[in-house]
Amino acid sequence: MLKSYPKKIEISTCEDEPIRFIHRTQSHGVLLVIDNDFNILQYSKNATDFLNVQIDLLNSNLSTLLQEEVIYKLKIQLINNDFKTVVDGEFSYKLSLSNEGLLLDIEKYDSKLNLLEEQQLIISALNKMSSCNSVQEVLNTAVNEIKHFLNYDRVMVYKFDADWNGEVIAEAANNDLHSWLGLHYPAGDIPKNARDLFKEQGVRIISNLKEPDYPLFPMVNPQSGFLTNLSNSILRGSSDIHKEYLGNMGVCATLSCAIVIEDKLWGLIACHHYSPKFIDFQKRQTCFLLSDIISNQITIKTSNDFISRLNQNSHVRSKLVHYMSEKWDLVHGLTNNEVTALDLVKSDAFIIKYDTQLSSIGLSLEVTDIKNIIKKFEVLCDENGFYSSNSFSKETSIPSLEKLQFAGVVLYKISKKKGDCIVWLRKEQIAEINWGGNPDKKQIQGNLTPRKSFEKFTEQVREHSIPWQTHEIAAIKAFVEDVKNIIVTKFSEVSKLNRQLLSLNQELESFSYSVSHDLRGPLRGIDGFAQILMEDYMDQLDEDGKQSLQIIINSAARMNDLMDSILSYSGLSKLRKIDDDIDVEKLCNDILKDSNMKRRYPKTQFNIQKGIPSIYGDRAMLYQLFFNLLSNAFKYSSKKEAPQVTVSQYNDGEKDVYVVTDNGVGFDPKYGKKIFGVFTRLVKEEYEGTGVGLAIAQRVVFRHGGDIWAESELNKGTTIKFYFKSIR
Amino acid sequence: MDSIQRKNIVYIEDRLEDIQLFKRIIKKEFSDSNFISFDDSEKVRHLIENNEFEKIRPDLIFIDLKMPKVSGLELLGDLNKQEFRRIPKIMFSSSTINSDIEHAYNLGANSYVEKPKSFQSLKYTVVNAVKYWVEINLS
DSSP: OGGGOSSSOOHHHHHHSOGGGOOEEOTTEEEEEEOTTOBEEEEETTHHHHHTOOSOGGGOBGGGTSOHHHHHHHHHHHHHTOOOOEEETTEEEEEEEOSSSEEEEEEEOOOOOOHHHHHHHHHHHHHHHHTOSSHHHHHHHHHHHHHHHHOOSEEEEEEEOTTSOEEEEEEEEOTTSOOOTTOEEOGGGSOHHHHHHHHHHSEEEEOOTTSOOEEEESSSOTTTSSOOOOTTOTTBOOOHHHHHHHHHTTOOEEEEEEEEETTEEEEEEEEEESSOOOOOHHHHHHHHHHHHHHHHHHHHHHHHHHHHHHHHHHHHHHHHHHHHHHTTOHHHHHHSSSSOGGGTSSOSEEEEEETTEEEEESOOOOHHHHHHHHHHHHTTOOTTSEEEESOGGGTOOOHHHHHTTEEEEEEEEOSSSTTOEEEEEEEOGGGGOOOOSOOOTTTSOSSSSHHHHHHHHHHHHTTOOOOOOHHHHHHHHHHHHHHHHHHHHHHHHHHHHHHHHHHHHHHHHHHHHHHHHHHHHHHHHHHHHHHHHHHHHGGGOOHHHHHHHHHHHHHHHHHHHHHHHHHHHHHGGGSOOOEEEEOHHHHHHHHHHHTTHHHHOTTOEEEEOTTOOOEEEEHHHHHHHHHHHHHHHHHHHTTSSSOEEEEEEEEOSSSEEEEEEEOSOOOOGGGTTGGGSTTOOOSOTTSOOOSOHHHHHHHHHHHTTOEEEEEEOTTSOEEEEEEOOOOO | OOTTTSOEEEEEOSOHHHHHHHHHHHHHHOTTSEEEEESOHHHHHHHHHTTOGGGGOOSEEEEESOOSSSOHHHHHHHTOSGGGTTSOEEEEESOOOHHHHHHHHHTTOSEEEEOOSSHHHHHHHHHHHHIIIIIISOO
């Protein structure tokens, strides 16, 4: 960045330049340094010519130069410590304080403007600006008004950003000039010391850059022995750096006026002229008034703007809220619709992470990278769970984002859970900035030029995004409140549902329990009396009668089985779970033995994987689980020619999956989920069963924090797979 | 057998089918015993209070657990008097809830039997229970 400067000039030295102690004055006036009795201590060397006097100024009192009336007015000002410009004939006089005595600026006064005209001018400008709808319109109006009034070749409004970089945001220039609109300058172009002076001084002119400044004589203040501080002098000469800068642009005369908003330097009105130009105090005064009007108008328009932007945002906000609440899904609501969170504020990428869901827009990064990004930003959050920056690389290093030229971020946490947040990202400003004017190098020569400045500016704003505006942060904040509200509502909704489900479950359990018990009695009666009939009156019944009785008895038995199933299903959750390592091979063999499988299904070949790993769970429940799976497998394969039932296990990389396979009738895979429902039977009566077996199996698996699923094809056998949550 | 030696088997149960089935089993399998049944537990409670119940001279009492008005457990409490102490009392219920069983034993039940679901198993259970408590067990 320093390469563009042959002399060792850089921002820091520029800021250190003692511009307040520049002891030269501009040629369009005379500066006298005087003591409290108005004896002349120092004078600018053009004084005798300018004032057209032949006396030795150093040994004179002001009274030899000025009218008694002027002297009187100035003395009153000194007593009241209230300094105003005094006009007398063709000169204007302005007294000010310095560390070493008093300064008296004497300038030509050639204003042809009378008070009425001035008033009209100001009122007309005020009316025009008031009717503007935006800050931009106000500024456009302002530059045109000022150009018309002061007739500079170029009038610009120059706005500072938070880092004191500047941009030309309004301009009125002669037609033959290249526009400088949109030009950016680094903060160093108008260093802090200069900015401070701008704020104090209001309006300042340089009347002729081509004419050298005049030094003070004598150079050192004879009373104090020090250089006199000339910062209050309106005639004070400019820094060489500044003059070179302007000179390189071909500028000959300038006027600058601070725009101060809320006691802060907001920007400047900068006027350039390509030939010498002097503006007298009265016109400068008018210009100062205008700048005041501009400041007010900016304040008004900004707050109007703020409100209208907020309204605009609220439209997007309400849409997003609608999307989010529609399906209770924050993540999809913010990223999967026509309007996304990206539309809320001007941004290039957006991330939302909530619970286990994560989604992003405008980021071509892996999930792990995005999670890492969130982690890095999260630690920078304040106590409100908020972090924003337009140059996060100053505080943290996130190569994945920097590689994609992201520089700005706003992060808001949306829950207390780590990582739950929403993030907006902005790219580097460079991508956004255009070189406004035509940087013709032949036209603008030298090393200190706007072109160079622009290069410097690009350097300076590298890794900076456009700053987050107050209204943007406000919109985001309001939006985050919306999101939080939705989360809270959603959470209470879910926990309410959970509670309802829980009590429903309990209700169902006690209901099914009492129902099945209440049904036992009548059923026992049906069975019992049918049996009695059978025992006592068998010989009196014909075949139909006997068969009917048998059907009654069978139906009662089946009803009893069904009720047993309901009871064991609903009673399962009441069982206390005692986990242990269970030898699967032994368990399966026990089950086969206990339930006589080998005798009932002699054709079936049973295989179990050698050395199958043991499973950690409740023995009784595991017994039930394997019993249900095995009895299904044996049952549904029994009508095949060579039935096979196999128990095996594999590890899928995370968990041990156990598999029970048969080569039986199978089922249509579209019922894969359904078969775990209570009383779901996909087969006809040819296979006995109550339709609760797999539901119980699933319940056992769920109680062990695992999952169970079925894979099958009609007539090609069934494979049931399950795993338990590993807690070891 | 002498009528004095005939054993009195009492069944307190609100369900009439159950009483009928029970009665048939007792009559068939233990024809030398008397079967006395009550389908109103409140009435039984009055009998106990008026010292009428002991006059039946029960040798074995089956009590259903869940009955309207006065429950089996409440009756058990009533029967926890000196004169009934040695008479075996069998709770007879389809409830297998742990707390019911524990409660019954605490109130002096001698046995707790789940009501069988089918007639065949009812027969088996009743026969075995009566055999044990009347023929084997000394009270």
